[in-house]
Amino acid sequence: MKGHLDSISTHLIYAVTKSQTILSELQQAKGINQDYLNNAIQGNKLIASSSAALNSKLTSYQDDISNIANQLKLTSDSDIVSIITVLQNNPKTMGHTLVSLFNVKDESIYKVSTFGAAFLPTYITLSIWVGCTMLVMVLHTKIPRENRRFKNMTVHEEYFGKMLTFGTVSLIQTAVIIFSSVLLLHVQVESLFIMLLFGFLTSILFTTIVYTLASTFGNLGKAVVIFLVALQLAGSGALYPIQLNPAFFRAVYHLFPFAYSVGGFREAVGGPNMVTVFTDAFALLLMIGVTLLLGYFLKARLQRFTRRILSDFSNSGIGQ
Incomplete structure (x- = not known):
C-alpha cells in the first residue's frame, strides 16, 4: 500500500513540474506574440502615414496631369x-x-554705336605718342650753348625748359586730335570733359617719356621710343583684350602707359565708370611723377656717358 502511494506521489510531482514548464513556455510565447503584435501595429501606422503623404502628392499633381492630358488630346x-x-x-x-x-x-550698359567709336581710344592714344615722337625728330632737344644767352644754363634748366616747349606743342596737337574727332568725324563721346582730362594727362606723360629718352640718349633714345610704341600696342590691351596675350604681356601689362590712357578714353566714349576713371587718372599722374624724377637724376649723371657713346657711334660712320 505504501509503495503505491509513493508511486502516485512521484507521478503527481512529475505532473506538477511538467505543468510549470508548460506554463513558463506559454508565458514566453505570449511575450513573443505581444512583440509581433506591437511591430505589426507600428508597421500599419507607418503604411497609413506614407499612404496619406503619397495621396497628398498625387492630389497636388492632379491638375498638372489633367492639363497635360488635355493638351495631348489636341495632338494627332x-x-x-x-x-x-x-x-x-x-x-x-x-x-x-x-x-x-x-x-x-x-x-547694353556701355553701348558703343560703331567700330570707329570703339577704336577711337586707341587712335587718340597712338596719335598723341606719334605726335610727341615727331616733335623730337623735328625739333632740337638741346639748347645752342654757343649762344651767349644759354651758355651758363644748367642741365636741369635745359631739361625742364625744353620739356615745357615740347609739352606746349604736344597739348596743342592733342586738342586738335580730340576736337577734330568730335566735331568733324562726329564720333560718339559720352563725356567730353573726361576725354579732355585724359588727353591732357596723356599728352604730358607721353611728352615726358619721349623727350626724356630723346634728350638723354639722343638717337638711341629715339629708337627706343619707336620700339616702345610697337611693344605697347601689342601688350596694353589697345587692340584686343589683354587676356588673349602671351604670359609676358599679361605680366607687364600694368607698366604700360598705353593701358591707362586707352582705358580712360574708353570711359569717355562708352560712358564713365568713376572708379576706373580715378584709377587710370591716378596711374597716369604717378607715371608722370616717376618719369620726371628719373629724368631729373639721369639727365646730369648720364650726360658724359651718352656723349661718348654718340660720339663713337658717329665716328664709326654707321650713324650720326
Missing part, C-alpha cells in the same frame, strides 16, 4: 510623328524651340 498621330522627326533630324530647330521658351532681354 501625325503631329507626334512630325515632332519626333524634327527632334531626330533637326537639332537646330529643337534648340531654337527650347530657347524660345525663355524671354531673354539684352540691355
Whole structure:
C-alpha cells in the first residue's frame, strides 16, 4: 500500500513540474506574440502615414496631369510623328524651340554705336605718342650753348625748359586730335570733359617719356621710343583684350602707359565708370611723377656717358 502511494506521489510531482514548464513556455510565447503584435501595429501606422503623404502628392499633381492630358488630346498621330522627326533630324530647330521658351532681354550698359567709336581710344592714344615722337625728330632737344644767352644754363634748366616747349606743342596737337574727332568725324563721346582730362594727362606723360629718352640718349633714345610704341600696342590691351596675350604681356601689362590712357578714353566714349576713371587718372599722374624724377637724376649723371657713346657711334660712320 505504501509503495503505491509513493508511486502516485512521484507521478503527481512529475505532473506538477511538467505543468510549470508548460506554463513558463506559454508565458514566453505570449511575450513573443505581444512583440509581433506591437511591430505589426507600428508597421500599419507607418503604411497609413506614407499612404496619406503619397495621396497628398498625387492630389497636388492632379491638375498638372489633367492639363497635360488635355493638351495631348489636341495632338494627332501625325503631329507626334512630325515632332519626333524634327527632334531626330533637326537639332537646330529643337534648340531654337527650347530657347524660345525663355524671354531673354539684352540691355547694353556701355553701348558703343560703331567700330570707329570703339577704336577711337586707341587712335587718340597712338596719335598723341606719334605726335610727341615727331616733335623730337623735328625739333632740337638741346639748347645752342654757343649762344651767349644759354651758355651758363644748367642741365636741369635745359631739361625742364625744353620739356615745357615740347609739352606746349604736344597739348596743342592733342586738342586738335580730340576736337577734330568730335566735331568733324562726329564720333560718339559720352563725356567730353573726361576725354579732355585724359588727353591732357596723356599728352604730358607721353611728352615726358619721349623727350626724356630723346634728350638723354639722343638717337638711341629715339629708337627706343619707336620700339616702345610697337611693344605697347601689342601688350596694353589697345587692340584686343589683354587676356588673349602671351604670359609676358599679361605680366607687364600694368607698366604700360598705353593701358591707362586707352582705358580712360574708353570711359569717355562708352560712358564713365568713376572708379576706373580715378584709377587710370591716378596711374597716369604717378607715371608722370616717376618719369620726371628719373629724368631729373639721369639727365646730369648720364650726360658724359651718352656723349661718348654718340660720339663713337658717329665716328664709326654707321650713324650720326
